[in-house]
Every structure is written in C-alpha cells, then in structure tokens.
Amino acid sequence: MPSDIHREEAMNDRLSTRWKHRPLAGAALLALAGASSLACAQETTPVVDKGDVAWMLTSTLLVLLMTVPGLALFYGGMVRAKNVLSVLMQVLTVFSLLVILWAVYGYSLAFAGGGAFIGTFDKVFLSGVTLQSLADTFTDNVKLPEYVFVAFQSTFAGITGALIVGAFAERIKFSAALLFSVLWFTFGYLPMAHMVWAAGGYLFEKGALDFAGGTVVHINAGVAGLVGAYLVGKRTGFGREAIKPHNVTFTMVGASLLWVGWFGFNAGSNLEATAGAALAFINTLFATAAAVLAWSLVEGITKGKPSALGAASGAVAGLVGITPAAGLVGPFGAIVIGLAAGMICVWGVTGLKRLLGADDSLDVFGVHGIGGIVGAILTGVFAAPSLGGTGGEDYAIGAQVGIQALGVVVTIVWIGIVSAVSFLIAKLVFGLRVSEEEEREGLDITCHGESAYES
Numbered sequence: 001m002p003s004d005i006h007r008e009e010a011m012n013d014r015l016s017t018r019w020k021h022r023p024l025a026g027a028a029l030l031a032l033a034g035a036s037s038l039a040c041a042q043e044t045t046p047v048v049d050k051g052d053v054a055w056m057l058t059s060t061l062l063v064l065l066m067t068v069p070g071l072a073l074f075y076g077g078m079v080r081a082k083n084v085l086s087v088l089m090q091v092l093t094v095f096s097l098l099v100i101l102w103a104v105y106g107y108s109l110a111f112a113g114g115g116a117f118i119g120t121f122d123k124v125f126l127s128g129v130t131l132q133s134l135a136d137t138f139t140d141n142v143k144l145p146e147y148v149f150v151a152f153q154s155t156f157a158g159i160t161g162a163l164i165v166g167a168f169a170e171r172i173k174f175s176a177a178l179l180f181s182v183l184w185f186t187f188g189y190l191p192m193a194h195m196v197w198a199a200g201g202y203l204f205e206k207g208a209l210d211f212a213g214g215t216v217v218h219i220n221a222g223v224a225g226l227v228g229a230y231l232v233g234k235r236t237g238f239g240r241e242a243i244k245p246h247n248v249t250f251t252m253v254g255a256s257l258l259w260v261g262w263f264g265f266n267a268g269s270n271l272e273a274t275a276g277a278a279l280a281f282i283n284t285l286f287a288t289a290a291a292v293l294a295w296s297l298v299e300g301i302t303k304g305k306p307s308a309l310g311a312a313s314g315a316v317a318g319l320v321g322i323t324p325a326a327g328l329v330g331p332f333g334a335i336v337i338g339l340a341a342g343m344i345c346v347w348g349v350t351g352l353k354r355l356l357g358a359d360d361s362l363d364v365f366g367v368h369g370i371g372g373i374v375g376a377i378l379t380g381v382f383a384a385p386s387l388g389g390t391g392g393e394d395y396a397i398g399a400q401v402g403i404q405a406l407g408v409v410v411t412i413v414w415i416g417i418v419s420a421v422s423f424l425i426a427k428l429v430f431g432l433r434v435s436e437e438e439e440r441e442g443l444d445i446t447c448h449g450e451s452a453y454e455s
Contacts (some may be wrong), residue, residue, distance in 0.1 A: 005217050008155040046134055050247065053309040055273035059273060062264025063155035067095050067162050070261050073158070074254025076168045078362050081246040082442025083170045084452045090165040090174065095158035096186040101185055102154040110153070110193040111259045116202040119194050125345070144271065152268060157189055162216045165223025165361030168232040171433045174447050176426040183422035184224055187380045192216050195408065209400070210282065212269035214324025214376040215411045222369020223412050226358060226421040232432045234359035248308050255312035261290055262319045266326035279390075282324035284319065287338030287422050291318025294342030302346075313367060317345035320371030324378040330388025337378045341371045380404040384438050 072091040076084045098106070108123035123129060129150060134143035161181045165172075195201040196210050203215070235243060246250060266284045270277040295314025297304035321341025322334055329337065348366035360366060371439060380401035383389035391400075426432060434438070440445035445451060 002291060012451075016184075022267070029328035033163055033443075038092040042285065046139050046141055048134065048143050049272070051273045052137065052142070052144060052271070053148060053276065055270065056144060056152055056268060059264035059268025060152045060155055062261045062268070063152070063159060063242050064159060066258050066261030066265060067155070067159045068092055070161055070225060070254050070257030071159065072254065073250045074258060074316070075169065075362055077247040077250025077252075078166075078245040078309075079169050080243065081453055082244065082440070082444055082451075084250075086174070086443035086447055087165070088168050089448060090177055091162045091167075093174075094165060094177065095162045097181060098158045098161045098185050098189075099282075102157050103150070103184065106157055106185065106190055107153065108424065109151050109190045111198055112201075114194060115200060116205070117195060118191050119198060129354060136274065138274075140274065140355065143380045153193075154215060154278055156213060157185065157193070160189060160213075161185060162223050163217075163221035163364060163368055164224045166227065167360045167364040168228040169361040170443065171439050172228075172232050173236050173430055173434055175222050175430045176432050176445075178421075179426040179429060180228070180422050183413075183425060184419055187422070188224065188418035189216070189220065192220055192414065193412060194412070195327065203285060203407050206406060206436050207400070207403050209379050210324045210376065210407065211267045211327045211379075212323045214320075214372045214379065215407050218320045218323060218368040218372030219376065219408060219411045220415050221370060222365040222367075225364030225417040225453040226356070226360060226369060227416055228423055229358040229360040229365070231420065231427070232292060235361065238359045245309060248312075252312045257314045259315055262288075262323075266323060267284060268325055274325050279330075282331055283322055283329060283334035287334040287341070288315050288318035290335045290338030291321065291342030291345075293314060294318075294339045295346055298346045313345070313349065313363070314342045317341045317367050317371045320345075321366050321375035321378070323376045324372070325382060328379055328390050329382040333378075333382030333388050337375060337382065341374045345371050345384055346373050376404050376408050377401060393454060 048156070068091065072088045075087045079087050103126055105124050106120055107126065107129075108420065109119045111119055112123040113120045129146050130260040131145070131147070133146040135146045137144060160361060161184070164181075168177075193216050196208060197204045197218050200202060202283060203210075208215070237243065247312055263281055263284055266278040267281040270280055292311050292314045295317060296311050299310045300306045318338040318341050321337050325334065345367050348370035349363040350361070352370065353360060353366055358365075358367075380403065381387065381397055383391045384395050384397050385393065387389050389395075418432070423432065434443065434446060442451075
C-alpha cells in the first residue's frame with residue numbers, strides 16, 4: 001500500500017539522521033527488515049551480496065548450534081542424572097515451538113511496522129515474504145533476502161525461551177513450561193524486540209543501544225527465569241540435600257559450543273560480512289576469554305580452587321556481557337566488560353542468589369540477568385569514542401548510560417509482570433510442578449518415560 005511505503009521511507013529518513021550522531025546498534029536497524037515494498041519504491045537497483053547472504057546463513061546455523069546441542073548440554077550437565085533428558089527436551093521443544101510461532105505471527109508483531117510497543121499483523125503467516133522480498137542492512141541499497149532475516153531472528157526468539165527453562169529445571173511440568181513459553185513469547189518477547197529494535201519502538205526512539213540482545217534476550221530471560229523460580233517453588237530437598245551437577249564434562253562441552261555459536265549471534269547481528277562483523281567477532285572472543293579468567297580468579301581467591309563449572313559459567317557470563325556491546329565498543333572495552341561480567345556474575349550466583357532466596361536451578365538470573373545488566377550499562381560507557389568505541393564526536397557517556405538504565409528498568413518491569421501473569425495462567429490450566437513423588441523419581445521417567453542412563 002502507498003501509505004506503508006511512505007511510512008517506511010519516513011522511518012528511514014529519521015534513522016539515517018539519528019544514527020549520524022551515535023553508534024550503530026546492529027540489531028536495532030534490523031527493524032528495517034522486510035521492506036520489500038520500499039525496495040521496489042527506491043530508484044536505484046538493490047544489491048544483494050552473496051558474501052553477506054552466506055555469512056548470515058552461517059550465522060543462523062551458529063545460533064542454532066548454540067541452542068542444540070550447546071545450551072542443551074550446558075544445562076543438561078548441571079542437573080541430576082534423573083532429570084537430564086527432561087532438560088534436553090525442554091530446550092529442544094521450547095526452541096522449536098517459538099521458531100514456529102515466530103513464523104506464524106512473531107515476525108510480524110516484532111518487525112512489521114507498528115507503534116511504540118508492538119508491531120502489526122501485516123506479515124502474519126509471513127504474508128508478503130517471498131523469494132523476491134528484501135531486508136535492509138547497514139549499507140544504503142545493500143539488501144538481504146527477507147527469508148534470511150526471518151530465519152536469523154527466529155533463532156534469537158527460540159534461544160531466549162530455551163534459556164528460561166534452566167531457572168525452574170527438575171520440577172516443572174512439561175505442559176506448563178510450554179504454555180508459559182507461548183504466553184511469555186507473545187506478550188513479553190515480541191514487545192521487547194519491537195521496543196528495542198524496531199523503528200518507532202519506544203526504547204529505540206529513546207536511543208537505547210543493544211547490538212545483539214542484552215535487554216531483548218538476556219535480561220529478559222533472566223527476569224522471566226527468576227519469576228519462574230519463585231512461582232514454581234524450590235526443588236524438594238533444596239537447602240537440605242546435596243543437589244550436584246551430574247556431568248560437568250557435558251557442561252564444559254556445552255559452554256564451548258555456546259562460545260563458538262555466539263560468533264553467529266553477535267557478529268551476525270552486523271547483517272553484513274564487513275569490518276563491523278569483524279569488530280563484533282573479536283570483541284566476542286576477547287570478552288569471553290577475559291570473563292573465564294575473571295571468574296576463575298575470583299573463585300581461586302574466595303574458595304581456594306577455581307572450578308571447571310565456574311570457568312564454563314564465566315565463559316557464558318562474558319558472552320552475555322558483550323552481547324549488547326559487541327559491535328559498538330573497541331577490543332579493550334570488550335575486555336573490561338568481560339572482566340566485569342565474570343567477576344560480578346560470581347556474586348550473582350552466590351551472594352545475590354542467597355539474598356533473593358529463590359531456587360534458580362541453573363543460575364539463569366545470576367548469569368544472564370546480571371550479566372545482561374552489566375553489559376547493557378557498560379555499553380553506554382565504552383561505546384564512547386574516547387574509550388575506543390564507535391560513538392560520534394558528540395557522544396555523552398552520562399546521557400547514554402541513563403538511556404541504557406532506562407532500557408534495563410523497562411525490561412525488568414515489563415517482563416516481570418508478563419512472566420508472573422503467564423506462570424499464574426499456566427498454574428490454573430495445568431499446575432506448575434510435578435508431585436513430590438514424581439520429582440524424587442526424576443522427570444526423565446515420570447514426564448518422558450525414558451532414562452538417560454540405563455542401570
């Protein structure tokens with residue numbers, strides 16, 4: 001429709017002016033995706049670079065690798081042997097469910113126009129998305145096939161939902177986990193993705209920087225997980241019995257796969273195979289390495305021995321911390337962010353966890369929530385050109401940190417409310433947790449009728 005074309009053009013004009021004066025947030029400009037009508041209206045012929053397409057398809061596969069097997073193994077190793085299959089199933093199934101919902105209505109509500117808080121139904125069931133429709137990149141007139149962008153963003157939605165299940169692992173009903181995921185995705189994830197990454201979105205228009213998902217993915221998942229830990233309740237025997245990881249080797253392998261896959265997550269958010277992707281790539285490498293060392297150092301000082309589980313958790317903390325900053329800060333800014341995330345997240349899974357009193361089984365809030373907050377705030381600091389970042393000459397650290405803090409608060413409040421309501425609805429429909437007898441026997445047998453390890 002002509003009105004749609006004019007609206008898209010107006011948004012593009014505002015964006016081009018806006019981003020001359022502050023650093024580009026990789027995922028934020030993803031909101032211009034799907035503008036096939038705009039591409040047709042432009043006078044010049046769009047360019048689709050095969051290298052960009054290849055890189056984005058590879059990045060999409062890498063994000064899939066992060067989830068299955070990466071996240072599945074990372075979580076699976078940290079639960080008891082009687083529950084490992086249930087966690088693997090929850091990660092795989094929630095991811096798959098949300099990818100399908102993304103195709104049905106998620107993509108449309110996140111990125112098809114809209115107002116300050118949500119998109120439209122214009123692209124429900126991928127209406128208008130064809131082999132010929134194109135998505136914008138950072139470079140004027142350089143496009144991607146819209147199918148590529150749809151697929152890439154679907155994996156972001158899927159892994160965010162899969163992250164949440166670690167907070168209430170080992171006692172939630174499978175049906176309740178799935179119903180919660182549908183409600184949270186619809187009323188939590190989609191509004192957050194639109195507000196942060198879509199032209200016209202509330203936080204986008206405020207100037208919030210989130211290159212690849214510090215607010216949309218990690219703080220979101222951490223807050224939802226914490227709410228779930230409270231409402232589902234503590235595991236039977238928690239605080240009285242030893243509840244230990246059954247296979248730290250799985251967890252280490254999972255963390256390693258997460259690190260590999262995260263290059264697609266962060267560098268892929270650049271949308272093009274350019275120097276911007278290289279910056280996000282090297283920052284992802286450096287920040288994660290710094291966080292591993294930071295976490296291990298803190299454990300060595302406080303506990304006397306650095307642990308493999310701690311090093312693996314440190315890697316994930318560094319990956320989380322650098323996510324919002326990946327394409328916006330310099331390499332040494334990334335190292336500082338990694339060090340900060342590694343050190344602070346140790347407190348997040350120990351001291352803060354005790355203060356909160358929640359049984360966050362696999363430390364979703366302590367790592368993803370706290371790491372996401374650290375990364376989001378420090379993005380505002382290290383995006384400054386004086387500190388090696390990509391900000392413009394008039395970049396003001398104090399003002400940007402304030403905007404980043406606003407994004408953090410909005411995410412916490414909105415996702416907290418949506419998650420609480422979603423869990424309560426799931427409780428009314430299915431009940432949230434299995435019986436004590438079923439929990440003691442293990443969810444592998446009671447929920448899925450099989451065992452990971454035959455006796």
